[in-house]
Amino acid sequence: MNGTDNSRNILEVKDLHVSFRMPTGDVKAIRGLNFTLARNEVVALVGESGSGKSVGVKAVTGILPDNAVIESGEILYNDGGEMIDLLKLRPSVRKKRFAGKKIAMIFQDPMTSLNPVMTIGAQLMTAARCHTPMSRKEAWAKCTELLREVGITDPVRTMAQYPHQLSGGMRQRVVIATALSGDPDILICDEPTTALDVTIQQKILDLLQSIQRAKGLSIIFITHNLGVVAKLADYVGVMYAGKIIEYGTVFDIFFEPRHPYTWGLLSAVPEITELADGNDTLYSIPGTPPNLAKEIVGDAFAPRNPYAMEIDFKAEPPMFRISNTHSAATWLADPRAPKTEMPPELAERIRRLKQEEADYVNS
Numbered sequence: 113m114n115g116t117d118n119s120r121n122i123l124e125v126k127d128l129h130v131s132f133r134m135p136t137g138d139v140k141a142i143r144g145l146n147f148t149l150a151r152n153e154v155v156a157l158v159g160e161s162g163s164g165k166s167v168g169v170k171a172v173t174g175i176l177p178d179n180a181v182i183e184s185g186e187i188l189y190n191d192g193g194e195m196i197d198l199l200k201l202r203p204s205v206r207k208k209r210f211a212g213k214k215i216a217m218i219f220q221d222p223m224t225s226l227n228p229v230m231t232i233g234a235q236l237m238t239a240a241r242c243h244t245p246m247s248r249k250e251a252w253a254k255c256t257e258l259l260r261e262v263g264i265t266d267p268v269r270t271m272a273q274y275p276h277q278l279s280g281g282m283r284q285r286v287v288i289a290t291a292l293s294g295d296p297d298i299l300i301c302d303e304p305t306t307a308l309d310v311t312i313q314q315k316i317l318d319l320l321q322s323i324q325r326a327k328g329l330s331i332i333f334i335t336h337n338l339g340v341v342a343k344l345a346d347y348v349g350v351m352y353a354g355k356i357i358e359y360g361t362v363f364d365i366f367f368e369p370r371h372p373y374t375w376g377l378l379s380a381v382p383e384i385t386e387l388a389d390g391n392d393t394l395y396s397i398p399g400t401p402p403n404l405a406k407e408i409v410g411d412a413f414a415p416r417n418p419y420a421m422e423i424d425f426k427a428e429p430p431m432f433r434i435s436n437t438h439s440a441a442t443w444l445a446d447p448r449a450p451k452t453e454m455p456p457e458l459a460e461r462i463r464r465l466k467q468e469e470a471d472y473v474n475s
Contacts, residue, residue: 121190122297122330123149123172128185130171130354138181139405141167143354143412145185146431149298154324154331156341158377159351162401165334168351169300172332173217174198174206189214213243216291217300221307222283225290226275232259232286233271236293243294258289263319281312288319292327299324300332305340317343338381342366347437350374353402353412359431360438367462369454370440372417373397379458395457411443419444419452 130142145168149155157165170176172187188195189210198206219225227235236255237248246254252271259267262285275283284304291299301320305313321344324331333344341348341362348365350358350373358371369375376397399416402408411417414424423443432445444452453459 120150121148122151123190124186124188124195125168125172126186126188128168128171128187129183130167130176131181131183132177133179133181134405137405141354141404142171143404143408145355147349147356147359149330149332151330152328153347154333154345155347155349156333156335156345157349157351158335158338158341160401161336163351164354165351166302169217169302169332169334172198173215173300174203174211175217212239212291212296213294214296215298215300216294216296217302218287218291218304220303222280222287223275225287226283228275230274231271232273232275232278236271236286236290239290240293255289255293258292259286261292261323262286262289263315280308281315284308284316285319288323292323296329298330298332302334303336320344338377350377353408354404355441357413357442358440360434364435364438367466368434368438370434370438370445371442372419372444373413374440375454375458378461379455383461421449
């Protein structure tokens with residue numbers, strides 16, 4: 113899906129379906145998720161709350177709740193050239209071989225990821241020794257070095273402290289160090305800056321970017337913040353109602369979006385120039401996401417789509433290939449569909465962004 117040689121892919125998620133068993137019936141949270149992750153690549157998943165971003169990556173890590181059922185699909189991990197379907201492994205084998213060691217995860221709130229009654233050192237060393245047999249002395253040396261790598265200037269002092277004694281930014285650095293303790297190939301970041309002060313968010317993003325480049329990590333980054341996507345990602349998957357409905361490079365999604373839902377997401381991002389001019393009216397996508405406990409007929413976005421055609425309410429669109437790197441699941445991309453332009457306000461915003469990029473490159 114990213115237009116690269118499959119041998120480069122370290123992860124391939126194919127036609128994944130996940131449901132939650134509820135007293136009122138099944139909720140089809142993931143309805144055919146497809147994406148690939150290449151080595152040393154960052155893929156961002158964006159979309160409204162409830163679109164399936166977190167559920168999809170939790171299926172990859174194997175930490176879904178007890179009432180979740182994986183109905184079908186494959187999650188293929190490239191282990192030294194052998195593509196292993198993680199869903200076919202026994203949970204104990206998957207946990208021992210892959211959880212934390214090959215695939216690690218960073219969550220939103222660092223305080224809920226750390227044990228409040230254990231010192232930072234005890235938690236870090238436990239994680240390190242869980243993944244690789246080593247003495248306490250070796251674990252201590254590795255963990256203090258990890259803390260240095262994530263930007264903690266006094267790691268020895270931090271090892272003796274408890275989570276409540278650290279700031280939010282420091283706690284998130286500890287969580288990142290914990291995730292790196294198993295030397296993973298894939299790092300999944302589930303909105304890792306959401307719970308942090310805005311002044312700290314940029315530092316954590318810069319840290320993740322430098323770690324990714326230094327270690328050659330592959331990263332799946334979940335966020336609502338499209339500014340974060342523009343800074344970090346190589347590829348972007350726009351999710352809606354449990355599946356990716358547009359996929360492409362950062363350039364494709366920001367400068368050449370083709371799905372009306374993507375148009376809405378981009379239009380909803382406030383611009384500083386607009387706010388400075390006194391225009392404080394923010395665009396919002398009309399309507400609400402569909403109820404995934406009910407059967408969806410046609411395009412899930414059709415009831416909210418001002419460009420919907422008759423076929424949108426009858427048949428679900430396939431992924432139409434726009435280019436080698438870009439695809440979109442909208443009937444507007446069908447060659448037989450009438451030509452439809454994006455909203456003029458968004459087109460003008462994209463024109464300005466392209467001009468700003470060109471000016472920056474030429475400066």
